[in-house]
Amino acid sequence: MPQGILQKQMASCCVQLCVKHILLPPIKTVAMATCTQIHPCCRSTRPNIPATQTKYPHRQHIRFYSDLIGKHQLNKETTNQLQHIKNVVPLNESLTSLEATTELYALEEISDEEAINLTPIPPIPPVASSLRDYVDHSDTLTKLVQLGVNLWKLEQRPYVGSMLLRLDFDADVAPRLLFLKRIGVNDSCLGDIITQNPFFLTEDLQNLHARVNYLKSKKFTNENVASMVSKAPYLLNFSVKRLDNRLGFYQKQLGLNSANTRAIAARLPRLLCGSLEPVKENLKVCEIELGFKTNEIQQIVLAVPKILTANKRKLTEIFDFLHNTMKVPHHLIAKFPQVFNTKFLRMKERHLFLQYLGRAQYDPTQARYISLDRLVASPDESFCADVALATHEDFLLFQKTL
Structure with missing residues (x-):
């Protein structure tokens, strides 16, 4: 674009902003592009711009005119000169299309009362160390937080934060949440599932349905599938072939039938993922x-x-x-x-206490037999009263001697 036309556009923008006495409202992409185009000319009129301020030129442009309007009152002579420039330099087609594309016209005259009531929208931070800085600007992150997703855990993982910011809630997240609902996952588990496996939100829906259908073809019940997905969210990230290989491995290695293999996988579904x-x-x-x-x-x-x-x-x-x-x-x-599954120290202390009392008998063919479940499964009070036939205070005193 010729230098003369570019300067005329810049002068026309200055006139509109200064004479109307308004602050620029939030500008969409088209408006921001126009501001970026005219900014090089404006930069030459601003002396002593620090190097650190040249990082975001569009923000400098907006702050420059905001400061100009707030700090300087135009006198009558200056206003007449600017008005003369306005009449001489017409707005071109690009600025006319700019007005047509903004929800609030950037060059529209408003009253003082309307200007006072304007609430500026905070800008989206270009760089941030935490996802919480983007929650107010992202509809997806806001709704994920409402679902109970722990963003603090997700931002510790590489590339997950940028992935979430690129997702659209209605197009990407909502269909997969509905998929979880259809297979029977409880509402309270949705946040935990996404926290543990955020990559589930990028899985193809056809692949997800195929994996669930495979599990059902292996005679896993609907309740089994919902429970397995809730306990091991990464289960849905694995292909049908991999799931089939895992089930076959456990059946072969342990020498189990199909029913027992399903029982193990249903109780501990992470066996299919790890x-x-x-x-x-x-x-x-x-x-x-x-x-x-x-x-x-x-x-x-x-x-x-x-x-x-x-x-x-x-x-x-x-x-x-x-x-x-x-x-x-x-x-x-x-x-x-x-x-x-018990703690080693718990089992050792109880055995030594029974041995001290002369009641450490674990042979079922002998009198005063004590089974392992009674030894480790009962709480201390029940263990002392029913197994050791002693008081809890005696057991506490004995523990101090170990």
Whole structure:
């Protein structure tokens, strides 16, 4: 564009803004583009602009005219000169189209009362360290917060924040929330599902339906599917082929039938999502290091599927104390595998207390037999009254001697 025409456009904008005595309202993209085009000419009229202020030129442009209107009152002679320039320099077609594209015309004259009542909209921060700075500007983030999504957790993960800002709630988020509702997921779980697996919002809806239909074809009930998705949200990110491979792996490795395989997957659906290496290692630990037979491992896994992903050190520590110190045989441990879920210190303190009282008897063929579930499952008061036949105060005093 020739320099003369560009200067005329700049002069016309200055006249309209100064004579009308208004602040620029929020400008849409077209208006912002026009301001950016005329800004280089305006910059030469502003002396001593700090280098840090040249980062966002469109904001400098708006602040420049706002400061000009707020700090300087035009005298009559200056007003007449500007009015003369206004009459000589007409608005071109680009500024006319600008008025047509803005909801509030940038060059429209308003009254003083209307100007006072104008509420400026805070600008969208170009760079921020937290998603909370964008919540007021993003309809998607606002509604996600209302659903109970924990933005603080999501912003700690790379690329998730920028992904959420690009999503449209009506086009991207709402259809997937309706999908979760249709498969039976409770409303209270929606926020947790997105917090744990925000990438679910970018999955293709056809793929999501295909994965759910596959689970139902394997005779998982609707309640099973809804519960599995709520407990393991990443389940819906895996292809049908991968889900089928995972189910086949557990059925083959554990020697289970289809019903028992479904039972394990329904109780601990993250088995279908996580790595298989810890599972393989724990199975070897149970078989080789702990010495359980195949049928005993099946019995343990069916009762406590979490043992497949449990900490190896905790498994060996509890088993060593049960088998070598308490002299509990393998088949009794397999009958009550929940003992692997207990705290080691809790079990050790109770055993030592019973041993101190002379009641540490874990052989079912002997008198005063104490089963493992009574040993570790009951609260301290019940344990003292029903198992140890002592007072809770005695148990507390004994703990201080350990």
